[in-house]
Amino acid sequence: MAKVLMKGNEAIAEAAIQAGCRYFFGYPITPQNEIPAYMAKMLPKVGGCFIQAESEISAINMVYGAAGAGARVMTSSSSPGISLKQEGISYIVGAELPCLIVNIVRGGPGLGGIQPAQSDYFQAVKGGGHGDYHMVVLAPASIQEMVDLVMDGFDIADRYRNPVMVLGDGMLGQMMEPVEFKERDIVLPEKPWATTGNKDGEPRRIINSLFIDAQALEDHVHKLYRKYDEMKKNETRVECYNCENAEIIIVAYGTTARIAKNVIQMAAKEGINLGLIRPITLWPFPDDTIDRWAEADHTKAFLTLEMSMGQMVEDVRLSVNGKKPVYFYGRTGGMVPTPRAVLEEIKKIREVM
Amino acid sequence: MTKVFERPKALTDKPFHYCPGCTHGIIHCLVAEVIDELGIREKTIGVAPVGCAVFAYEYFNCDMHEAAHGRAPAVATGIKRVHPDNVVFTYQGDGDLASIGIAEIVHAANRGEKITTIFVNNAIYGMTGGQMAPTSLLGQVTTTSPYGRNPDTEGHPIRVSEMLATVEGAAFIERVSVHDIKNINKAKRAIKKAFQVQLEGKGFAMVEVLSTCPTNWGMTPVESLKWIEENMIPYYPLGIKKEVD
Numbered sequence: 001m002a003k004v005l006m007k008g009n010e011a012i013a014e015a016a017i018q019a020g021c022r023y024f025f026g027y028p029i030t031p032q033n034e035i036p037a038y039m040a041k042m043l044p045k046v047g048g049c050f051i052q053a054e055s056e057i058s059a060i061n062m063v064y065g066a067a068g069a070g071a072r073v074m075t076s077s078s079s080p081g082i083s084l085k086q087e088g089i090s091y092i093v094g095a096e097l098p099c100l101i102v103n104i105v106r107g108g109p110g111l112g113g114i115q116p117a118q119s120d121y122f123q124a125v126k127g128g129g130h131g132d133y134h135m136v137v138l139a140p141a142s143i144q145e146m147v148d149l150v151m152d153g154f155d156i157a158d159r160y161r162n163p164v165m166v167l168g169d170g171m172l173g174q175m176m177e178p179v180e181f182k183e184r185d186i187v188l189p190e191k192p193w194a195t196t197g198n199k200d201g202e203p204r205r206i207i208n209s210l211f212i213d214a215q216a217l218e219d220h221v222h223k224l225y226r227k228y229d230e231m232k233k234n235e236t237r238v239e240c241y242n243c244e245n246a247e248i249i250i251v252a253y254g255t256t257a258r259i260a261k262n263v264i265q266m267a268a269k270e271g272i273n274l275g276l277i278r279p280i281t282l283w284p285f286p287d288d289t290i291d292r293w294a295e296a297d298h299t300k301a302f303l304t305l306e307m308s309m310g311q312m313v314e315d316v317r318l319s320v321n322g323k324k325p326v327y328f329y330g331r332t333g334g335m336v337p338t339p340r341a342v343l344e345e346i347k348k349i350r351e352v353m
Numbered sequence: 354m355t356k357v358f359e360r361p362k363a364l365t366d367k368p369f370h371y372c373p374g375c376t377h378g379i380i381h382c383l384v385a386e387v388i389d390e391l392g393i394r395e396k397t398i399g400v401a402p403v404g405c406a407v408f409a410y411e412y413f414n415c416d417m418h419e420a421a422h423g424r425a426p427a428v429a430t431g432i433k434r435v436h437p438d439n440v441v442f443t444y445q446g447d448g449d450l451a452s453i454g455i456a457e458i459v460h461a462a463n464r465g466e467k468i469t470t471i472f473v474n475n476a477i478y479g480m481t482g483g484q485m486a487p488t489s490l491l492g493q494v495t496t497t498s499p500y501g502r503n504p505d506t507e508g509h510p511i512r513v514s515e516m517l518a519t520v521e522g523a524a525f526i527e528r529v530s531v532h533d534i535k536n537i538n539k540a541k542r543a544i545k546k547a548f549q550v551q552l553e554g555k556g557f558a559m560v561e562v563l564s565t566c567p568t569n570w571g572m573t574p575v576e577s578l579k580w581i582e583e584n585m586i587p588y589y590p591l592g593i594k595k596e597v598d
């Protein structure tokens with residue numbers, strides 16, 4: 001299929017529709033408003049259903065109902081709205097239902113701002129809602145990747161009966177790039193567990209996350225964690241760029257990974273050899289890959305680059321496990337690091353190395 | 354021998370966990386009998402609340418979905434939009450529906466969601482041990498209104514049925530009680546109507562059922578039934594609040 005020029009948010013919505021998503025429940029919030037607007041326009045044309053819910057709480061609970069009923073379903077929001085969805089996300093995980101949740105992150109805390117940020121990393125990968133749980137968190141760095149990951153995200157959600165989050169930011173949501181919607185065979189899996197009405201003689205379907213008996217709940221959580229082990233084994237994705245012979249490796253995802261690639265080019269002109277490890281899944285985190293590059297003799301240090309005060313850097317430190325120093329550079333509140341400032345930071349590190 | 358009573362097919366054989374004299378059980382039976390009489394068990398999907406009826410999914414013998422506290426109308430919306438030909442109902446207490454879930458119920462009603470809500474008003478939070486509900490009566494003593502509900506500081510009890518009757522999307526709203534046989538029969542007719550309204554695709558339907566909580570009211574079952582009649586009904590008048598042809 002030919003490439004089309006599309007805004008990130010609209011590309012997400014179109015990708016979801018092409019992936020067979022027919023149900024969208026959301027609530028307006030900048031900078032993701034193009035997603036619900038696109039869905040409101042397009043879903044009725046393909047026999048789907050769009051509802052602008054009364055709140056993000058209701059929206060995620062509509063998702064909970066529709067997912068339990070067997071639908072391919074999604075919601076999207078931005079940071080303050082994602083905070084409100086946490087209760088529902090926890091229930092969806094507990095009840096083992098698939099769905100896609102998009103967070104086009106803006107600066108926080110509180111009402112924060114509407115400019116791009118990466119300060120919801122902790123919330124996305126460390127839980128966010130209550131209880132022992134994880135979800136696969138996908139972090140695209142281009143509109144094309146956003147499209148591909150949205151489509152993959154629905155399949156991953158179905159495979160594990162667990163929600164999947166796409167973590168973008170206001171920059172990725174708002175910018176335009178050419179994208180290709182690759183032809184895919186959409187195979188929606190059988191969902192014998194879904195509420196469709198209980199035929200005489202067949203077992204009832206109960207969508208539930210309540211286990212009043214402590215042993216039963218522990219068993220249930222252990223079952224969830226066996227799924228998380230499978231996810232770690234099968235779903236971890238990472239891009240390594242120019243890491244061979246790099247003296248310093250930048251670790252960055254999404255928008256900051258794009259900036260890092262500019263930095264790498266600028267540095268090369270000055271004879272400084274830098275690499276990039278770009279986690280594509282923030283959970284499961286590519287700790288093995290980072291560990292491998294930490295072992296390499298040429299790697300002298302890591303620099304984690306984020307649009308936050310330093311959240312992913314904690315996971316980078318855990319992965320490097322003291323083998324090499326891990327530095328951090330970040331801007332927050334909607335400020336975007338400039339390649340020049342990052343390069344200055346690299347030079348400072350080289351002085352103390 | 355002719356059987357005069359048997360367990361409705363829409364109830365499982367699981368014994369209720371409700372306290373002695375609690376009318377949640379009666380209301381479950383009425384809903385199940387209606388589902389049987391309308392012959393809709395196989396296409397009914399129920400949404401259970403958080404409250405004493407949290408285990409409703411173990412009792413109603415149909416596909417069930419356990420919602421978060423107050424969110425049943427949103428969950429039911431999701432289900433109904435996916436399966437418009439199924440029958441979807443929520444069963445909710447007064448803390449669940451009138452407090453934490455007030456936004457969800459108002460907007461489900463306003464969208465005219467074709468769902469049926471059974472709203473069990475016992476003027477208290479039963480499950481958590483007898484705290485004040487938005488429906489607790491003035492002067493009512495609860496663990497969180499130990500000096501009696503004071504309108505200056507706790508506000509007045511909310512009349513949910515009257516409020517929802519003002520909402521365009523609501524097609525049928527009735528308040529009933531289960532404090533005696535005559536009223537139990539009326540309650541059943543109302544519940545049946547509320548399911549029929551959904552089957553006819555008319556819009557949102559709700560039956561508010563005045564119910565007892567002997568345990569947290571600190572009364573015997575018989576005193577509780579009397580308390581409904583003497584204290585709740587004067588403030589919460591029974592009857593149809595809205596009916597759209």
Ligand SMILES: Cc1ncc(C[n+]2csc(CCOP(=O)(O)OP(=O)(O)O)c2C)c(N)n1
Nearest residue numbers: 403404405422446447448449477478479480
């Ligand atoms: C988010 C959340 N807040 C609070 C609770 C605790 N809680 C459980 S049941 C309940 C009140 C239920 O009262 P009501 O809806 O009136 O039902 P009843 O038990 O009286 O039938 C509360 C506050 C909860 N489970 N979830």
Ligand code: SF4
Nearest residue numbers: 371372375405479566
């Ligand atoms: S606590 Fe009250 S509402 Fe709950 S089961 Fe007991 S009597 Fe019924």
Ligand SMILES: [Mg+2]
Nearest residue numbers: 446447477479
């Ligand atoms: Mg109550």
